[in-house]
Amino acid sequence: MVAIAEKSLKRRSRFQFILDRPKVLGPLFVSPAILYVLALVGVPFLLAVYYSVSAYTIYSQSYKFVGLSNFFQIFQSDIFRTTLANTFIFTFGSQILGLVLGKFGALLLLRPFPGRKIVRALIVLPWAVPVALATVAWEWMFDSLYSVINWTLIALGFIDRSDAPNWLGTPHLAMLCVMVVNAWRFFPFAIVIFLAGITAVPQDVIDAATVDGAGFWRRNYQIIVPIIAPIVVVGLIFGTVFTFTDLSIVYLLTMGGPVNATSVLGFEGFQVGILSGDVAHGAAISLVMLPVLLVLVVVMLRFIRRREI
Amino acid sequence: MAAVLTNDITKQFEGVAAVAGISLSVPDGEFMVLLGPSGCGKTTFLRIICGLEKQTSGDILIGGTVVNEMPPRARGVAMMFQSYGLYPHYKVRDNIAFPLRTQRVAAAEIKKKVDWAAELLGIEHLLDRRPRQLSGGERQRVALARALVREPTVLLLDEPLSNLDAKLRASARNEIKQFQQRVGTTTIYVTHDQVEAMGMGDRIAVIDHGKVRQVGTPAAIYDDPADRFVATFVGSPPMNLVAWNGGHLGFRPENFLPKELVEDGAVTEFSFRVERAEYLGSERIVYGTLEGLESEQEVTAKLPPAHVPLESIRPGEVHPFAVRNSALCYFDKDGKRAIRH
Numbered sequence: 001m002v003a004i005a006e007k008s009l010k011r012r013s014r015f016q017f018i019l020d021r022p023k024v025l026g027p028l029f030v031s032p033a034i035l036y037v038l039a040l041v042g043v044p045f046l047l048a049v050y051y052s053v054s055a056y057t058i059y060s061q062s063y064k065f066v067g068l069s070n071f072f073q074i075f076q077s078d079i080f081r082t083t084l085a086n087t088f089i090f091t092f093g094s095q096i097l098g099l100v101l102g103k104f105g106a107l108l109l110l111r112p113f114p115g116r117k118i119v120r121a122l123i124v125l126p127w128a129v130p131v132a133l134a135t136v137a138w139e140w141m142f143d144s145l146y147s148v149i150n151w152t153l154i155a156l157g158f159i160d161r162s163d164a165p166n167w168l169g170t171p172h173l174a175m176l177c178v179m180v181v182n183a184w185r186f187f188p189f190a191i192v193i194f195l196a197g198i199t200a201v202p203q204d205v206i207d208a209a210t211v212d213g214a215g216f217w218r219r220n221y222q223i224i225v226p227i228i229a230p231i232v233v234v235g236l237i238f239g240t241v242f243t244f245t246d247l248s249i250v251y252l253l254t255m256g257g258p259v260n261a262t263s264v265l266g267f268e269g270f271q272v273g274i275l276s277g278d279v280a281h282g283a284a285i286s287l288v289m290l291p292v293l294l295v296l297v298v299v300m301l302r303f304i305r306r307r308e309i
Numbered sequence: 310m311a312a313v314l315t316n317d318i319t320k321q322f323e324g325v326a327a328v329a330g331i332s333l334s335v336p337d338g339e340f341m342v343l344l345g346p347s348g349c350g351k352t353t354f355l356r357i358i359c360g361l362e363k364q365t366s367g368d369i370l371i372g373g374t375v376v377n378e379m380p381p382r383a384r385g386v387a388m389m390f391q392s393y394g395l396y397p398h399y400k401v402r403d404n405i406a407f408p409l410r411t412q413r414v415a416a417a418e419i420k421k422k423v424d425w426a427a428e429l430l431g432i433e434h435l436l437d438r439r440p441r442q443l444s445g446g447e448r449q450r451v452a453l454a455r456a457l458v459r460e461p462t463v464l465l466l467d468e469p470l471s472n473l474d475a476k477l478r479a480s481a482r483n484e485i486k487q488f489q490q491r492v493g494t495t496t497i498y499v500t501h502d503q504v505e506a507m508g509m510g511d512r513i514a515v516i517d518h519g520k521v522r523q524v525g526t527p528a529a530i531y532d533d534p535a536d537r538f539v540a541t542f543v544g545s546p547p548m549n550l551v552a553w554n555g556g557h558l559g560f561r562p563e564n565f566l567p568k569e570l571v572e573d574g575a576v577t578e579f580s581f582r583v584e585r586a587e588y589l590g591s592e593r594i595v596y597g598t599l600e601g602l603e604s605e606q607e608v609t610a611k612l613p614p615a616h617v618p619l620e621s622i623r624p625g626e627v628h629p630f631a632v633r634n635s636a637l638c639y640f641d642k643d644g645k646r647a648i649r650h
Binding site: 205208209229307 | 455
């Protein structure tokens with residue numbers, strides 16, 4: 001018996017079980033994803049880096065290296081500086097608004113009431129509806145002539161027709177509008193994140209807080225929110241990255257107007273690089289997002305790691 | 310510290326009665342154990358006392374005050390939960406301080422009290438750790454410290470030992486009991502473990518299907534069960550029940566002995582056919598049937614190996630066994646305790 005076993009052992013090729021080795025199989029399974037990321041993210045990114053230090057425009061396609069002069073030029077532009085500030089206001093404004101709406105939405109949806117399941121399903125709609133469709137609907141609600149918001153305010157007697165606000169035509173109001181639309185898109189996601197977090201907090205912990213004398217606010221802001229903070233920050237990372245780089249809502253609602261009051265980096269990069277054909281400056285504008293987001297994401301990830309419990 | 314009195318408490322969950330009328334009086338300083346199988350309503354009853362659930366009907370009095378409409382924080386009770394419910398994001402120090410912070414106690418006072426509670430439970434060295442860095446036994450102490458730090462009127466414990474391993478459970482049982490005697494807080498302790506109940510309770514309330522079956526000292530519950538449920542729920546192995554005169558005759562396995570060991574006094578004799586035996590070191594559990602009755606009855610005997618040699622009782626043999634008449638309990642056909650046999 002021993003002899004037979006040894007014989008068959010010798011006959012086996014050393015590659016026969018190669019796929020059983022985690023060291024081989026693992027990389028094999030991961031490689032398609034890596035290739036895909038390299039091709040669809042890595043290459044365009046390197047291309048953008050290259051464009052941003054060249055003098056490339058669609059009219060004169062020169063790959064001449066110009067160093068960082070594109071960056072110096074855009075930073076000297078007033079429009080760019082406004083755009084950068086707008087991007088921060090737009091991102092943080094809509095994230096804060098979305099988080100607040102998400103928190104309270106989640107608290108409401110945690111309570112049992114008739115039709116809760118239907119409401120829970122419907123609440124995801126703003127997130128699921130195509131952004132173009134939704135924004136067009138909002139555009140009509142903010143329209144200077146046909147605004148249903150103004151119509152309601154007038155009908156309720158809060159304002160007069162003569163001083164009805166021109167939502168998209170006034171700088172601050174226009175910024176508020178794009179933030180509201182973005183927060184409206186983001187808040188179902190925030191609700192889902194909060195719901196998942198709150199349901200994961202052990203009932204014993206919440207009960208203990210109640211017996212220990214914590215009322216509604218203390219229970220929420222000293223117990224539940226700190227416990228779910230890491231989950232919320234993960235959601236916030238997603239929201240921040242998507243909002244900071246977003247151009248669709250601004251493009252569809254205001255085109256950056258009035259007078260660049262709602263122009264954001266993504267929109268400005270698209271405007272300069274694609275619509276005006278100045279690829280080099282467009283790439284430089286877009287690349288400014290990278291270090292900013294990198295810092296934000298690293299800070300948030302560090303926060304999560306510290307809070308891991 | 311205060312006495313707890315409940316008056317016909319009921320609780321319906323969507324038409325199902327979880328608690329079906331419990332009236333219980335726990336005097337000041339008593340260690341009362343609520344004992345019952347899982348799902349019997351004992352935890353719900355505890356949650357009603359502390360105010361986490363609202364009873365459907367009935368009154369609760371703590372220290373003579375009706376607390377029906379008071380939120381948990383106004384009742385002055387402290388509760389320790391099965392999985393402790395420690396706040397994972399706080400250090401032990403802040404966990405213990407939390408109930409004081411909600412009462413807006415001054416910072417210096419908080420520090421003093423936290424140190425006092427920590428010293429009481431021997432967890433001073435853990436104050437700067439977080440709950441996840443603690444072992445099960447340490448978590449249990451922290452939870453107890455948090456419950457005690459504001460010197461509650463009543464301490465409610467919901468199966469606090471069920472997350473500990475067997476060895477730790479025995480020492481924790483001892484500690485909680487000693488501790489309660491030292492501070493003298495009225496304590497209501499919920500468990501499904503009869504060893505905990507017997508070992509710790511000044512009195513035990515046996516609960517089944519949302520009702521109290523019997524309240525009494527551990528000895529009374531064990532020796533003088535009020536009905537068949539209590540008789541079979543408490544004791545391991547449970548009390549033997551033999552069909553008898555339309556009702557049941559009950560006797561504890563340790564009182565069911567070879568005839569020669571129970572010579573003195575009035576005894577009732579049985580013929581015991583041995584089927585199987587387990588040797589457990591300090592005792593020997595023998596399973597078998599009684600012969601010569603209207604039907605075959607399965608019974609268990611718990612024999613002291615010191616007095617009954619192993620070879621004297623073997624599977625397959627029939628032996629004369631007897632029970633002292635004073636150790637017999639007779640239950641009528643409804644399972645209620647009738648006169649002593």
